[in-house]
Amino acid sequence: MLNYVYDIELTKNKLAKGERTKGRKDDEYREIKIETGFLKNAAGCAKVQLGNTLVYAGTKIEIGQPYPDSPEEGGITVGVELSPIGSPDFNAGPPNETSIELGRVVDRGIREAKTIDFKKLCLVPGEKACFVYVDMYVLNHDGNLFDACYLAAIAALKTTKMPKLDKEYNVIKGETSGNLVLDKLPVMTTYSKVSNKIILDPDLNEDYATEARLSITLDDNLNICALQKGEKGFFTLEELKEIIKTSKKKYKEIRKIIEKL
Amino acid sequence: MKEIIFPGDEIKENTKTGFGTYKKNGKAYSKYLGILYKDDGVKVIPISGKYVPKESDIIVGVVQNEDNYVYLLDINSHKQGVFFKRNQTAKLYDIYLLRVRTVNEVKDIDIEIISKLTGGELVKLNPRKVARLIGKNKSMQTLIETKTDSRLVIGLNGLVYVIGENMEKVKEIISFIEEYSHEDNLTNKVSDVLDKMNVKK
Amino acid sequence: MVKKRIDGRDLNELRPIKIIPSVIGRADGSAYLEWGHNKVIVAVYGPRELLPKHLSDPTKGRVTFTYRMAPFSVSERKNPKPGRRDIEISKVVGEALSHTVMLEEFPGMTVDVYAQILDADAGTRVSALTAAAVALADAGIPMKDLIASVSVGKANGNILADLTKSEEDAPDAVDMAFAMLPNSEEVVLLQMDGVLSEDEYDKAIKIAKEKCQEIRGMQVDALKSKFKTLK
Numbered sequence: 001m002l003n004y005v006y007d008i009e010l011t012k013n014k015l016a017k018g019e020r021t022k023g024r025k026d027d028e029y030r031e032i033k034i035e036t037g038f039l040k041n042a043a044g045c046a047k048v049q050l051g052n053t054l055v056y057a058g059t060k061i062e063i064g065q066p067y068p069d070s071p072e073e074g075g076i077t078v079g080v081e082l083s084p085i086g087s088p089d090f091n092a093g094p095p096n097e098t099s100i101e102l103g104r105v106v107d108r109g110i111r112e113a114k115t116i117d118f119k120k121l122c123l124v125p126g127e128k129a130c131f132v133y134v135d136m137y138v139l140n141h142d143g144n145l146f147d148a149c150y151l152a153a154i155a156a157l158k159t160t161k162m163p164k165l166d167k168e169y170n171v172i173k174g175e176t177s178g179n180l181v182l183d184k185l186p187v188m189t190t191y192s193k194v195s196n197k198i199i200l201d202p203d204l205n206e207d208y209a210t211e212a213r214l215s216i217t218l219d220d221n222l223n224i225c226a227l228q229k230g231e232k233g234f235f236t237l238e239e240l241k242e243i244i245k246t247s248k249k250k251y252k253e254i255r256k257i258i259e260k261l
Numbered sequence: 262m263k264e265i266i267f268p269g270d271e272i273k274e275n276t277k278t279g280f281g282t283y284k285k286n287g288k289a290y291s292k293y294l295g296i297l298y299k300d301d302g303v304k305v306i307p308i309s310g311k312y313v314p315k316e317s318d319i320i321v322g323v324v325q326n327e328d329n330y331v332y333l334l335d336i337n338s339h340k341q342g343v344f345f346k347r348n349q350t351a352k353l354y355d356i357y358l359l360r361v362r363t364v365n366e367v368k369d370i371d372i373e374i375i376s377k378l379t380g381g382e383l384v385k386l387n388p389r390k391v392a393r394l395i396g397k398n399k400s401m402q403t404l405i406e407t408k409t410d411s412r413l414v415i416g417l418n419g420l421v422y423v424i425g426e427n428m429e430k431v432k433e434i435i436s437f438i439e440e441y442s443h444e445d446n447l448t449n450k451v452s453d454v455l456d457k458m459n460v461k462k
Numbered sequence: 463m464v465k466k467r468i469d470g471r472d473l474n475e476l477r478p479i480k481i482i483p484s485v486i487g488r489a490d491g492s493a494y495l496e497w498g499h500n501k502v503i504v505a506v507y508g509p510r511e512l513l514p515k516h517l518s519d520p521t522k523g524r525v526t527f528t529y530r531m532a533p534f535s536v537s538e539r540k541n542p543k544p545g546r547r548d549i550e551i552s553k554v555v556g557e558a559l560s561h562t563v564m565l566e567e568f569p570g571m572t573v574d575v576y577a578q579i580l581d582a583d584a585g586t587r588v589s590a591l592t593a594a595a596v597a598l599a600d601a602g603i604p605m606k607d608l609i610a611s612v613s614v615g616k617a618n619g620n621i622l623a624d625l626t627k628s629e630e631d632a633p634d635a636v637d638m639a640f641a642m643l644p645n646s647e648e649v650v651l652l653q654m655d656g657v658l659s660e661d662e663y664d665k666a667i668k669i670a671k672e673k674c675q676e677i678r679g680m681q682v683d684a685l686k687s688k689f690k691t692l693k
Contacts (some may be wrong), residue, residue, distance in 0.1 A: 009354045010382060022429070039581045040499045042534035052487050056580060058534025081542065084528070085505035085576045087488050092528050092576070094543070135533045135542060137578060139503055140486050173537060265689055267682050268562075268599055269607025269645045283564075283606070290606070290645070292564060294599035294685055308688060309491065310602025311509070339509045339571050367520055367570035389602075440690055 011205040016195040020206075027200045027246050029253075034151060036159040036261055043132075044160025044180065046261075048152040051203055052142035054086070057152035059134050059160045059180075063169055066122065066129045074121025074129035078107035080136045080149055087141040103136075105228045106150050106188070109217030110157070112225040113186035120181065123169045132160070132180065143203040146215045150188040151254075155261050158182055186225060187254045188217040189247045198239055200246065214240070216247045263443055266297040266305055274303050281305030295389075296443055312338040312388040312418035314370045318361045321416030322372070323383065324351050334359075334372075337385060337418045342372045349374060356383060356422060358414060378414060381424035384432055386439045388419035393442045394435065401448050405434055408455040430458050468628060474669055476612070476624045476676065481593065481684035483600045491601025493684070495593035498626065499583035501535075504593040506601040508573035515570075523568035527556035529590055531579040551587045558591060558611075558641050558650035564604040573603055584627040584637075585613045591641050591651065596681050600688070608681050610674035611641035611651060614666045616658060621665045623673050636662075640670040644678040647671065 014020070024030070030051030039045040042058035066073055080102040082090040095103070110116070121130040134153050138145055157180060164175035192202040192210040202210060211233030217226040224244065229235065235243075266272070272282060272289040279302050281293050291297065293307035312320070314336070322334035322342045332351050334342040342359065344351075351357075356378045362371040386394065395402050395415060402413055411425025423431050437454055444450060466472065477498030486492035489505035508525075512518040529551045533539045544552075556575075563573060575597065577590035588611040595609040615625050617632035630637055636656025642649045658666065 007354075007383065039501065039534065040583065041536050041581055045534065054486070056532075058532055058580070060534050060539035062539055079542065083530075083576065083578055084507070084574070085486055085489065085492075085503060085578055088507055088510075092530075133533060133539055137532060137580075139505075139578065140488050142487065265686060267608060267685065268605040269643060271645070281604075285646075292567075292604035292606075293602060294688075295602075307602040307604075309600065311490070339568065340511050368568075443689055444691070 007205045008209045011209045012195045015197045015199065015206070015209075018197070020199065021203060026197065027250065029201045029250075030203065032151065032257060034155050034257065034261060036155055042156075043163065044156040044158070046152045046155035046159070048148050048155065050144060050148040050151065050201070052140055053138075053144060053148045054140035055136055055138050055145070055148040055152040057134060057136045057149075057156040059132055059156045061160070061163050061171075062131050062133065063123065063128055063165070063171060064131050065127060066125070070118070071126040072122045073118035074131055075118055076107070076111065076116060076132045076134065078110070078134045078136075078153060079103045080106070080138065082141075083137050083139055086138040090138070090141070101228075101230065102145055102149050105146060105215055105226070106136075106153050108226040108228070109150060109186055109188045109215075110153065113184050113217060113219040115154075115157070115182050115184045115186060116180070117183050123165070128169045130162070132157070141204065143205070143207040144190055144201050146190040147188060147201060151258070154185070154258055158185070158258065158261050184220045185255055185258050186217050186219045187251050187258070188215055188226070189250050189254070190215040191243050191246070193233060193235060193239065198242060200250065214243055216243060218247055218251050222248050222251060263296045263298060265295075265443075266291040267294055268292060272297065272303055274299060277302030279304035281307060306389055308389065309387055310389065312336065314338055314361050314364045314368060314418070316361055316364055318417045319375070320359050320361060320372075320418040321378065321383070321414065321420035321422055322357050322359050323420070324353055324355045324357075327353070336370075336372075337388060337420050338368070338370075340368050340370065342370055344372060344374060358416070358422075378422045381414075381422050382428055384421045384423055384435050386419050386421065386435055388417070390439050390442045391415060391417055391419055393447060394421070394438055396448055401438070401451065404448060404452055405431065405455070408452070409434070433458070467622070469626065473620050474623050474672070476673060477626070479677070479680055481596055481680060483596050483684055483688055489601075491597045491599070491603070493593045493596035493600060495589055495596070497585055497589040497592070498624075499581055500579070500586055500589045501581040502577055502579050502586065502589050502593050504575060504577045504590060504597040506573060506575050506594075506597045506603065508601070509568035509571040509603070510574075512570060512572040518570040518572070520570050522565040523571045523573065524565065525556060525559045525563045525573045525575065527559055527575045527577070527594065528552050529555060529577050529579070529587065531582060531586070535579045535582045554651060554653065555587060555591050555594070558609060559594060559598070561648065561650045562595075562605045562607060562609050562643055563598065564606065567604045573598070584625055584630050587611075588613050588639055588641065592677055592681065596684055599685055607643035607645050608678055609641050609650060610644050610677040610681065611639070612670055612673040612677060613637060613639050614670045614673070616656065616662060616666070621662060621669065623669050638666055638670070640667075640674070642671070642674050644674050
């Protein structure tokens with residue numbers, strides 16, 4: 001397989017001429033493949049292939065004490081690991097700023113859209129509630145880790161089976177009781193600015209050539225519920241409006257894929 | 262004659278043993294997953310792996326990094342190639358045609374620049390398959406160049422610089438050769454594939 | 463009377479194993495392996511430069527193995543930070559690989575092997591080691607042989623191959639992780655807990671050796687799939 005990093009100059013030149021690999025359009029996603037329900041121990045799981053980018057997500061439900069400032073709510077924790085399996089540039093060790101940003105952006109998209117009603121996760125106010133942990137592993141980096149991780153998280157959550165609990169709200173091993181309910185299905189799309197072009201779903205070369213990046217999450221009403229700009233470049237106000245317009249166009253397409261799971 | 266062989270498989274031929282084999286208690290074994298070639302002794306060519314530099318090899322390299330004194334190049338090997346800034350100025354991602362001057366025991370190499378390569382695209386393939394891409398008396402290389410109207414600058418390290426208009430088709434055919442390099446009559450099969458691609462001469 | 467186990471297997475029977483090489487495009491070699499409910503992905507990077515230089519040995523290379531389990535791979539969620547068990551497994555499996563990989567062929571360099579457990583059901587380290595051998599072959603790393611690994615032991619009075627989690631929980635359970643180079647029968651991984659008489663030990667080792675030959679056959683079949691043929 002090609003180690004694409006060397007084609008950055010070429011990518012910039014081609015994009016300036018309006019060309020992407022294999023004739024892909026500026027607002028076109030690579031092939032998206034999602035599998036769910038293949039792990040025994042996870043409450044929910046997903047394997048996402050976005051082009052050649054490969055991300056695995058798994059969920060676990062734990063019973064714990066609600067936070068003091070939200071005594072009648074459960075919660076969700078999202079983490080991403082850039083496994084050394086996924087790229088010669090990823091190192092083993094504690095999460096670095098890139099994996100932390102990825103986790104927090106995916107979390108925000110899901111949280112702000114009110115995807116999960118945390119009050120429904122409460123078991124005993126002030127004492128016990130369900131906490132959902134989503135852990136993701138990037139096992140092959142071929143660009144656009146944001147959307148790949150987002151899809152993996154939402155797919156794993158949507159197919160998560162809640163554990164069966166006894167009278168004291170302890171988990172009964174090996175038994176489940178219904179699915180985790182998602183009230184909303186938000187959609188996140190990520191764009192790169194390269195050579196003054198805005199492109200959706202950057203591949204590895206385009207990722208390395210990215211001057212500025214924007215991830216936008218829309219909720220069921222096409223309201224913007226999360227935004228994240230990354231990298232050291234800038235966006236003009238017009239470019240931002242253009243991105244919002246494109247994200248509304250892409251919403252239905254991606255939502256359909258998630259709905260089918 | 263070719264056959265697939267695995268690390269630790271015994272090579273039963275009672276003959277001279279070459280690359281990719283090791284001896285133990287008088288018996289010969291394969292070191293690699295690869296193809297066993299029986300032709301004036303036996304050798305095993307691994308199916309994958311990085312380029313092992315040899316003196317006077319012509320290779321292609323890409324500037325990957327620099328520090329105060331040198332440029333570091335990716336040459337598809339275990340270590341990077343190096344040339345001094347005082348002798349030549351270069352930019353990140355510049356591509357060069359190079360000659361390997363010397364190699365030491367820990368595979369540090371000394372390279373010299375032949376020329377800078379521009380106007381084309383870089384394709385990487387398994388260095389073990391470069392010989393197939395060139396073909397006997399350059400037969401495969403010429404076939405591809407003629408049928409796709411392009412020029413291939415082939416580095417023995419598996420980095421190939423392609424100049425021409427039919428880039429996607431050339432990349433496809435190089436990929437094809439990499440996947441089916443162990444087949445017999447490869448040149449004829451490649452010719453068929455190229456014809457099917459409807460490439461104009 | 464034929465003795466059968468809870469999952470219907472014979473005493474010597476392995477759980478179903480599936481191996482797919484070359485699954486990680488960015489890596490130099492890789493493999494995906496399923497063993498019963500165990501699921502692991504292994505990637506190999508190298509030989510590559512070992513920095514800082516003073517850590518490298520100019521006479522031979524080194525191979526490292528990093529074993530990690532996903533928090534969702536086990537019944538009770540596991541902290542993603544490596545624990546002492548993860549570090550011990552990384553060490554002994556790395557040592558097993560050090561004997562089979564021909565380190566003299568890449569002096570001063572390193573081959574790094576990473577295993578990520580996605581689903582665990584007893585036997586993750588032998589699954590990871592079996593997959594690692596396939597990934598190393600996929601990467602073109604020179605080796606003496608393909609290491610095959612299996613767990614054998616005792617549960618409920620029987621000497622068994624490939625214990626499941628529930629068998630490991632039996633009161634008299636003995637669990638032995640074993641790996642060898644099948645052609646020379648050199649043993650490179652051996653860990654045991656529990657109590658065995660020497661007779662029982664001999665029986666267990668005999669089964670382990672047989673199963674390793676069987677597993678090597680599966681590794682070979684999986685790697686054969688890399689050589690596509692034209693119709």
